[in-house]
Amino acid sequence: MSNLEFIHANWSAPKNVRAVMSLRKGGISKPPYANLNLACHVGDNLFAVAGNLDLLREALMLDLGYQWLDQVHSADVIEIESASAKIKADGLITREPRNACCVLTADCLPVMFANKEGTEVAVAHAGWRGLQAGILKNTIAKMTSDPNDIMAWMGPAIGPCHYEVGIEVKESFRASAATQEELNLVESSFAESDLEGKFYMNLYLLARRQLLAMGVSSVSGGDHCTHCEEDKFYSYRRDGKTGRMASIIFFQEAF
Numbered sequence: 001m002s003n004l005e006f007i008h009a010n011w012s013a014p015k016n017v018r019a020v021m022s023l024r025k026g027g028i029s030k031p032p033y034a035n036l037n038l039a040c041h042v043g044d045n046l047f048a049v050a051g052n053l054d055l056l057r058e059a060l061m062l063d064l065g066y067q068w069l070d071q072v073h074s075a076d077v078i079e080i081e082s083a084s085a086k087i088k089a090d091g092l093i094t095r096e097p098r099n100a101c102c103v104l105t106a107d108c109l110p111v112m113f114a115n116k117e118g119t120e121v122a123v124a125h126a127g128w129r130g131l132q133a134g135i136l137k138n139t140i141a142k143m144t145s146d147p148n149d150i151m152a153w154m155g156p157a158i159g160p161c162h163y164e165v166g167i168e169v170k171e172s173f174r175a176s177a178a179t180q181e182e183l184n185l186v187e188s189s190f191a192e193s194d195l196e197g198k199f200y201m202n203l204y205l206l207a208r209r210q211l212l213a214m215g216v217s218s219v220s221g222g223d224h225c226t227h228c229e230e231d232k233f234y235s236y237r238r239d240g241k242t243g244r245m246a247s248i249i250f251f252q253e254a255f
Contacts, residue, residue, distance in 0.1 A: 004059040009153040011220040014118030019249040021155045023232050027052040029243060037243025039104050044243060064100045064250055067092055071125050075133035077142050090130050091139045093122040100250040106234040107226050109157035109203045110247035111136060115145035121249045131206055132172055140214050147215030155247045158237055159225030160202035167197045185209050
């Protein structure tokens, strides 16, 4: 029996919706991937990854179809009716029960979505490139629910205390700002560091305000830092060669 622990989304989604993020504990991968690495592309032993995926499925204790992505930091969002082989995209939407939409992260921001009726869920992999390209906007646009009927939860990501980026990242957001309001959002999401030409980027703040601007009024989460909490999370910025956590959302038939 698996004894894996998860972070559960703390939001007001319907009871038939389940949204979780795995932690790094409880798996069988060896350092530097210790322990519950769920990614095949990071150099870990593939037999260990397969064992970890078995532990994940056992822990969730449900007959689910798991849809995984070949994530490329794009703004591409795919709707699925059933799980299949990996899809090259950075967002998933489903309106079919027991289809688990999954993304892998180790600092980037996972954002999960559900409508108030519990009949539509989505997930997005939102690093700075995805946020700049419009991954959240595309996810909301492809959902059939009105934005006012959608809630979002931001899973653990690297916090503004450690996410240092170059001025070119800030300038890319400034260049894509279409209004003064969007420009103000960019300015508020970057704080100068002690190094010239470097800034601390606040993924949580930028994502939250993008969602609010699109009409999603219920936005939760954003209270972890994967870099700081080494006992819980993998962090690419902190460790370089490391594993990945999974953020998973699905819904069951309402009873």
